[in-house]
Amino acid sequence: MSSVIDWQRSGEYSDIIYETAEGIAKITINRPERHNAFRPQTLFELQHAFNVARDDSEVGVIIFTGAGDQAFCSGGDQKIRGEDGYLGDDAVAQQGIGRLNVLDLQVQMRRLPKPIICMVAGWSIGGGNVLQVCCDLTIAADNAKFGQTGPKVGSFDGGYGSWLLAQTVGLKKAREIWYLCRQYSAQEALEMGMVNTVVPLEKLEEETVAWAREMLEKSPLALRMVKGAINAVSDGAAGMQQFAGDTTMLYYMSEEAQEGRDAFKEKRKPRFDQFPRRP
Numbered sequence: 001m002s003s004v005i006d007w008q009r010s011g012e013y014s015d016i017i018y019e020t021a022e023g024i025a026k027i028t029i030n031r032p033e034r035h036n037a038f039r040p041q042t043l044f045e046l047q048h049a050f051n052v053a054r055d056d057s058e059v060g061v062i063i064f065t066g067a068g069d070q071a072f073c074s075g076g077d078q079k080i081r082g083e084d085g086y087l088g089d090d091a092v093a094q095q096g097i098g099r100l101n102v103l104d105l106q107v108q109m110r111r112l113p114k115p116i117i118c119m120v121a122g123w124s125i126g127g128g129n130v131l132q133v134c135c136d137l138t139i140a141a142d143n144a145k146f147g148q149t150g151p152k153v154g155s156f157d158g159g160y161g162s163w164l165l166a167q168t169v170g171l172k173k174a175r176e177i178w179y180l181c182r183q184y185s186a187q188e189a190l191e192m193g194m195v196n197t198v199v200p201l202e203k204l205e206e207e208t209v210a211w212a213r214e215m216l217e218k219s220p221l222a223l224r225m226v227k228g229a230i231n232a233v234s235d236g237a238a239g240m241q242q243f244a245g246d247t248t249m250l251y252y253m254s255e256e257a258q259e260g261r262d263a264f265k266e267k268r269k270p271r272f273d274q275f276p277r278r279p
């Protein structure tokens with residue numbers, strides 16, 4: 001894949017790569033020898049990188065991808081799966097306690113108020129495909145293959161991996177994907193609405209960056225609100241809480257809210273009668 005943009009690398013990571021250019025952050029899982037399977041350390045680093053991208057006011061769109069052209073991500077690293085979750089190198093793992101920390105990453109991606117584009121070459125499988133489903137948009141290369149393996153390898157995702165997938169591709173198709181554990185081509189994924197477009201592998205980054213640039217021309221607050229609104233429907237009270245927080249942020253930005261703050265600081269009664277009672 002040739003690069004169409006001058007990525008600048010930053011951060012100290014072992015399992016991922018963090019790069020930025022032109023208002024776009026690119027986060028890459030970098031474990032190609034395991035088809036970019038994630039372990040606890042990978043997920044800690046991904047959480048850190050997504051936070052960096054969230055806090056960077058220069059960044060408007062995030063691309064999430066995997067190293068190489070063989071896989072976006074093959075899910076949880078089965079070689080370090082313990083009795084109750086995935087074992088890492090940290091103090092918790094030393095006690096023999098496993099983690100299921102991909103769920104924290106999924107929630108973080110859903111709540112992150114900037115669009116995330118999943119850029120998929122090769123495999124998008126298991127918990128990796130759930131991460132793909134959690135992204136706002138997906139651009140697939142023509143060599144991409146999608147599927148869930150849980151019932152084959154002794155796991156399942158009853159959260160976003162089940163019902164968000166069902167919301168994305170429909171109930172019958174979601175059941176088929178989970179019950180049969182088949183693998184689907186990029187074209188099939190497009191037809192079932194799991195991805196937005198399919199492009200030749202050599203055009204993958206070019207197309208993804210083009211979509212990111214197109215979004216960067218749009219109003220950041222409008223994109224934030226649309227993401228929050230779409231997710232609020234499926235995230236229930238947590239989604240509404242996030243969306244309500246966004247309305248509070250907008251209210252803080254108004255002169256009306258600032259009058260309340262100023263009146264408190266100036267020890268006077270607020271003059272809210274200067275603001276219209278809107279129809």
Ligand code: S0N
Binds near residue numbers: 156
């Ligand atoms: C992707 C597959 C189909 C590709 O097959 P292919 O092309 O024949 O390549 P391989 O030779 O199999 O793979 C190349 C090398 O990569 C290693 N590898 C691949 N996938 C993994 C993996 N997931 N873990 C560890 N290693 C992996 C291969 O072993 C090989 O290396 P060598 O030759 O050195 O052995 C095929 O690889 C495949 O089927 N992979 C496994 C896919 C899978 O089952 N993934 C796990 C599914 N489950 C999850 O993701 C957990 C769900 C989860 O995260 C979760 C859900 C709910 C709540 C919490 C959690 C949580 O865990 O946090």
